[in-house]
Amino acid sequence: MAETQIPPPQSPGAFGAYVKNVRDTAKSFWEGMSVTLSYMFRKPITSQYPDRMSVPVSETIPARYRGFLEVDMDICTACQACERACPISVINIDIIKGDGKTTPKLRMERFDIDIGKCMYCGLCVEPCPTGAIQHTREFEGAVMHFNNLTLRFVPDVLQPVVAYKPPKGAEAFPRQPLGEITRKLVKAWDAPPPPFPSKEEAAKADHGKPKAAGLDVAAMGRQLAARALQVKEDKPKLQKVLEEAMAGTDCGDCGYPDCFGYSNAIAQGKDTSTEKCAPGGADSKAMLETILVSLKTGIVPGAADPKAEAPPPVPGAAPEPEKPKGPPLSQTLSKDELYKVVLDAMAGTDCGDCEYPDCDGYTRGIVYEGQTDLGRCAPGGEDTRVKLYEIMLGTKPPAK
Amino acid sequence: MQGFIDNLIRGWGYDPASWPWTQFVYVAFMGLFSFIVINFAAISGGIFSWAERRIAARMQSRVGPNRVGPAGFLQWIADAVKLLFKEDLIPAEADNVLFRAAPYFMMVGFACVFVALPFSHRLIIADMNIGIFYILAVTALIVVGIIMSGWSSNSKWSLFGAIRSAAQIISYEIPAGMALMIPVLLAGTMSTQGIIRAQGPWPWQWFIFDDPAATAAFFIFFISALAEGNRTPFDLPEAESELVSGYNTEYSGMRFSYFFLVEWGNLWVMSALAVTMFMGGWQVPFLPAERLDALTGWAAFFAEVASVLIFALKTLFFVFVVMWLRWTLPRIRVDQMMNMCWKYLVPASFVSVLFVAGWMLVVRSAPAVGIAMRFLLAGAATVAVVLFVQRVAHNLRDTGDKFDFTSNW
Numbered sequence: 001m002a003e004t005q006i007p008p009p010q011s012p013g014a015f016g017a018y019v020k021n022v023r024d025t026a027k028s029f030w031e032g033m034s035v036t037l038s039y040m041f042r043k044p045i046t047s048q049y050p051d052r053m054s055v056p057v058s059e060t061i062p063a064r065y066r067g068f069l070e071v072d073m074d075i076c077t078a079c080q081a082c083e084r085a086c087p088i089s090v091i092n093i094d095i096i097k098g099d100g101k102t103t104p105k106l107r108m109e110r111f112d113i114d115i116g117k118c119m120y121c122g123l124c125v126e127p128c129p130t131g132a133i134q135h136t137r138e139f140e141g142a143v144m145h146f147n148n149l150t151l152r153f154v155p156d157v158l159q160p161v162v163a164y165k166p167p168k169g170a171e172a173f174p175r176q177p178l179g180e181i182t183r184k185l186v187k188a189w190d191a192p193p194p195p196f197p198s199k200e201e202a203a204k205a206d207h208g209k210p211k212a213a214g215l216d217v218a219a220m221g222r223q224l225a226a227r228a229l230q231v232k233e234d235k236p237k238l239q240k241v242l243e244e245a246m247a248g249t250d251c252g253d254c255g256y257p258d259c260f261g262y263s264n265a266i267a268q269g270k271d272t273s274t275e276k277c278a279p280g281g282a283d284s285k286a287m288l289e290t291i292l293v294s295l296k297t298g299i300v301p302g303a304a305d306p307k308a309e310a311p312p313p314v315p316g317a318a319p320e321p322e323k324p325k326g327p328p329l330s331q332t333l334s335k336d337e338l339y340k341v342v343l344d345a346m347a348g349t350d351c352g353d354c355e356y357p358d359c360d361g362y363t364r365g366i367v368y369e370g371q372t373d374l375g376r377c378a379p380g381g382e383d384t385r386v387k388l389y390e391i392m393l394g395t396k397p398p399a400k
Numbered sequence: 401m402q403g404f405i406d407n408l409i410r411g412w413g414y415d416p417a418s419w420p421w422t423q424f425v426y427v428a429f430m431g432l433f434s435f436i437v438i439n440f441a442a443i444s445g446g447i448f449s450w451a452e453r454r455i456a457a458r459m460q461s462r463v464g465p466n467r468v469g470p471a472g473f474l475q476w477i478a479d480a481v482k483l484l485f486k487e488d489l490i491p492a493e494a495d496n497v498l499f500r501a502a503p504y505f506m507m508v509g510f511a512c513v514f515v516a517l518p519f520s521h522r523l524i525i526a527d528m529n530i531g532i533f534y535i536l537a538v539t540a541l542i543v544v545g546i547i548m549s550g551w552s553s554n555s556k557w558s559l560f561g562a563i564r565s566a567a568q569i570i571s572y573e574i575p576a577g578m579a580l581m582i583p584v585l586l587a588g589t590m591s592t593q594g595i596i597r598a599q600g601p602w603p604w605q606w607f608i609f610d611d612p613a614a615t616a617a618f619f620i621f622f623i624s625a626l627a628e629g630n631r632t633p634f635d636l637p638e639a640e641s642e643l644v645s646g647y648n649t650e651y652s653g654m655r656f657s658y659f660f661l662v663e664w665g666n667l668w669v670m671s672a673l674a675v676t677m678f679m680g681g682w683q684v685p686f687l688p689a690e691r692l693d694a695l696t697g698w699a700a701f702f703a704e705v706a707s708v709l710i711f712a713l714k715t716l717f718f719v720f721v722v723m724w725l726r727w728t729l730p731r732i733r734v735d736q737m738m739n740m741c742w743k744y745l746v747p748a749s750f751v752s753v754l755f756v757a758g759w760m761l762v763v764r765s766a767p768a769v770g771i772a773m774r775f776l777l778a779g780a781a782t783v784a785v786v787l788f789v790q791r792v793a794h795n796l797r798d799t800g801d802k803f804d805f806t807s808n809w
């Protein structure tokens with residue numbers, strides 16, 4: 001076996017290597033220290049967030065950044081497509097429906113987005129027909145009080161916002177500059193938290209008010225029960241009645257986020273408890289019991305003078321007899337007249353959930369193209385479905 | 401300081417030699433001076449902690465602490481107050497007594513150095529005739545504290561750190577001690593004030609430029625002092641990436657702050673020692689030590705202030721150099737650290753001592769050679785400084801940056 005000789009590397013000798021090491025050390029000190037010193041006399045690269053930035057950080061991040069959501073109520077059609085799209089129920093919209101003549105057809109009492117819960121997935125932005133809901137570039141979410149994390153786009157429940165009616169065939173919708181509305185709302189976050197009530201104030205707030213008004217709990221319970229019976233089938237209205245029986249503080253002690261949550265759960269039949277309203281106490285419990293019992297039995301219980309108390313008692317709950325009807329409107333009216341009637345039955349938000357581009361498209365589909373699925377109008381919901389069956393087939397819609 | 405107190409007693413109308421209360425006055429002043437000195441060490445250590453963070457930040461293109469007080473200057477007070485209020489935790493498995501005592505050993509070893517360390521022409525606690533010897537001796541007490549804290553913590557990180565630190569400090573004592581022998585040889589005294597008096601105010605009168613071996617001795621001493629102070633590149637005992645924090649891993653609160661106080665206070669000690677031994681100390685230009693002694697009244701006061709300032713400026717420059725080194729160099733390995741000490745610094749320091757001894761004989765027979773060598777070395781140093789400044793400016797300009805030291809504080 002031939003051995004391969006590897007020549008030893010040329011070494012400068014022990015002393016040479018020694019001197020070389022010393023020289024290398026000195027040289028690297030020289031270079032290294034001149035570099036670090038030169039950096040010491042330069043301007044630092046870091047900028048001082050947040051108070052020494054030349055422009056707000058939100059303006060320096062890319063346009064497609066998904067920050068806080070913003071709704072321009074001026075072009076919101078109240079279609080609730082975003083609410084339905086949200087996988088974690090961050091968006092809450094309350095709608096009041098009107099007849100469209102004396103009162104607007106759709107009004108929004110509430111449009112809340114809980115930013116504390118939002119996961120910034122962007123699914124709500126996709127279905128919006130007018131681009132009213134958008135992600136802004138705002139992201140700084142430090143708040144003084146946890147409740148402040150909810151963006152309320154309808155500032156006052158008593159002044160509902162009328163839904164936007166998009167003009168026919170419109171492609172673009174005038175929108176406020178993106179971010180301004182949310183920035184305004186976010187600014188309120190700097191406000192200090194609501195003051196903690198003093199003992200006297202708390203005492204007054206708890207029971208003083210009803211007592212000062214001379215509230216007759218039993219009478220009020222009966223009143224509410226009578227109203228509840230009237231709207232037994234209309235869950236949202238029933239919920240409103242139920243909410244009246246509660247303290248209305250949105251304290252969250254019941255385990256629901258607010259009074260709406262609790263009353264809604266009772267209205268939907270998901271919750272049968274009556275004692276959870278802590279601020280309302282025994283009063284609320286009594287009233288809620290009265291209502292629930294009357295809903296079950298169909299009569300207002302224990303009324304001293306039921307006729308004086310509850311004007312229209314039972315018949316509202318009774319099933320309506322089939323009244324004799326002629327042929328449905330679809331067979332009596334001309335197509336163009338029918339078109340108007342059908343369009344009128346729809347919610348008119350142009351949300352596009354029906355898989356037609358807008359309400360016009362769906363209506364044409366039903367009237368002219370033989371579309372037989374009448375349950376596609378999501379914003380209109382059950383109301384629209386009933387109406388459409390009535391118009392097109394003259395029957396009640398099958399149960400879902 | 402004894403002379404100062406004796407004068408004070410004479411001013412009260414007593415003879416310090418026969419007055420029965422002399423010893424009590426001495427004790428009272430001892431307490432006062434140690435209070436002042438420990439406070440000086442603590443406050444300068446605190447300020448250095450801020451300075452180091454600002455300098456580190458600048459060298460890394462950051463800003464550093466700038467919120468508490470002007471330019472963040474009060475940051476160290478905030479940190480100190482926070483540490484003082486923190487819970488003083490003692491691990492359940494630790495040796496209670498040793499664990500509690502260790503920081504005080506470090507503090508004592510550190511504070512004792514200040515006894516023989518000059519601040520100016522007259523300001524020194526005790527100008528002992530064995531000054532340097534004393535400083536070398538009490539510094540070694542720090543090792544005791546480190547070993548104690550490492551052992552009593554009952555944690556492997558602490559113990560590793562302590563053992564490394566002990567190995568390092570004991571090894572580097574040798575080159576440091578030998579390098580310090582060179583000024584002692586040249587001055588013929590171990591008294592720190594005596595060594596400064598043997599030098600002069602101008603660079604060519606400093607011991608560092610006496611001869612090439614003395615220059616080498618200065619660097620040997622400086623490197624060894626870095627190692628003894630556990631400073632980068634010799635911060636193996638505190639190597640964060642390997643040992644969490646080394647011997648002080650288990651400490652918290654006030655005891656923890658003692659360790660850091662000692663580390664930063666040591667910056668002053670090592671720099672002041674370098675200035676004393678090699679850089680002419682407090683010597684004031686145009687005022688030789690003899691004339692300084694003879695001054696009285698306000699002239700003496702202003703001369704004293706000038707000498708304090710000169711000493712402090714020189715010392716602060718070296719404090720800066722130590723910080724600057726920390727943010728330039730990476731940590732070296734244990735074997736490299738030992739290699740450097742035993743293969744380079746120890747032989748070099750022995751050779752230097754021998755060379756200086758021979759050189760002194762040469763200078764005695766031909767004084768002109770000594771003076772020529774001093775000017776030559778001082779001139780070479782000046783050239784090196786100029787070249788270095790050019791190099792820094794070149795680095796700055798090469799990247800298209802501008803000199804900007806004042807913005808964004």
